[in-house]
Amino acid sequence: MSENKGEIKKMMIILSKGTLENVYAAFVLANGARMEGIEAEMFFTFFGLEAIHKKKLTHLHVATVGNPAMHIPTMLGGLPGMEALATSMMKKEMDKVDMPDVAEFLDILTASGVRLWACKLAMDMFHYKKEDLYEGVEAVITVGDFYKQSSGEGVHMLFI
Amino acid sequence: MEKIIAGKSVAVNEEGYLTDFKQWDESIAKELAAEAEISLTPRHWEVLTYLQTEFKNEVPLSIRKIGKSGVVDIKEFYQLFPKAPLKTATKIAGIPKPASCI
Numbered sequence: 001m002s003e004n005k006g007e008i009k010k011m012m013i014i015l016s017k018g019t020l021e022n023v024y025a026a027f028v029l030a031n032g033a034r035m036e037g038i039e040a041e042m043f044f045t046f047f048g049l050e051a052i053h054k055k056k057l058t059h060l061h062v063a064t065v066g067n068p069a070m071h072i073p074t075m076l077g078g079l080p081g082m083e084a085l086a087t088s089m090m091k092k093e094m095d096k097v098d099m100p101d102v103a104e105f106l107d108i109l110t111a112s113g114v115r116l117w118a119c120k121l122a123m124d125m126f127h128y129k130k131e132d133l134y135e136g137v138e139a140v141i142t143v144g145d146f147y148k149q150s151s152g153e154g155v156h157m158l159f160i
Numbered sequence: 161m162e163k164i165i166a167g168k169s170v171a172v173n174e175e176g177y178l179t180d181f182k183q184w185d186e187s188i189a190k191e192l193a194a195e196a197e198i199s200l201t202p203r204h205w206e207v208l209t210y211l212q213t214e215f216k217n218e219v220p221l222s223i224r225k226i227g228k229s230g231v232v233d234i235k236e237f238y239q240l241f242p243k244a245p246l247k248t249a250t251k252i253a254g255i256p257k258p259a260s261c262i
Binding site for chain 2 (some may be wrong): 028031032034035036037084098099100104108112113
């Protein structure tokens with residue numbers, strides 16, 4: 001922690017999950033960094049790509065199965081429509097605390113100077129093209145490129 | 161605690177935010193802006209006035225609200241007050257630091 005007296009200069013946030021609660025966690029952390037004067041970049045990989053896929057980003061769901069904190073029995077969580085129900089309930093609560101939806105949040109992030117990158121390997125795996133992605137995504141890059149972006153003092157990396 | 165800003169003794173908290181908005185004036189704003197390495201332009205004043213109006217109306221401030229204000233968009237807000245815009249702008253405006261996460 002002696003480096004920069006422990007001061008955080010930049011947050012590199014890797015989002016690998018496409019469930020609503022994880023996407024929001026990553027977005028709030030990236031935006032919160034910018035609000036504090038900390039630089040922030042995001043790397044979307046595997047299911048995290050859903051958060052920047054134009055057709056999918058409006059249909060993200062919270063996970064009702066395998067999530068004990070939801071307090072829904074796993075058997076019930078797996079029933080058709082449960083994810084949609086839980087998601088719409090959560091979205092109502094998010095609206096109450098002035099939380100933007102995913103599309104608006106992406107606009108806020110890019111306007112705030114957060115740089116967005118998509119993972120090349122995951123893009124190839126899911127057969128996504130750059131045109132499928134939200135316009136604010138700068139480029140499709142490799143993990144090596146992302147590490148290069150992360151060089152410097154006071155840079156912290158977070159995997160979600 | 162008390163701090164001398166622009167030749168006047170004003171009450172501030174440990175982070176340097178004015179605790180009594182009535183003590184705020186333009187010379188204080190200019191000096192607080194200088195501390196943040198910002199020289200205030202008419203655009204800055206428009207934003208500061210907007211923030212003070214929201215404060216007086218007891219509207220909680222957030223980056224999202226600023227973006228929807230019609231006064232300034234988020235990109236310009238970051239350009240006007242680089243680094244931590246909401247924290248810096250509210251300090252210069254003499255109002256409390258917002259407790260918003262968004």
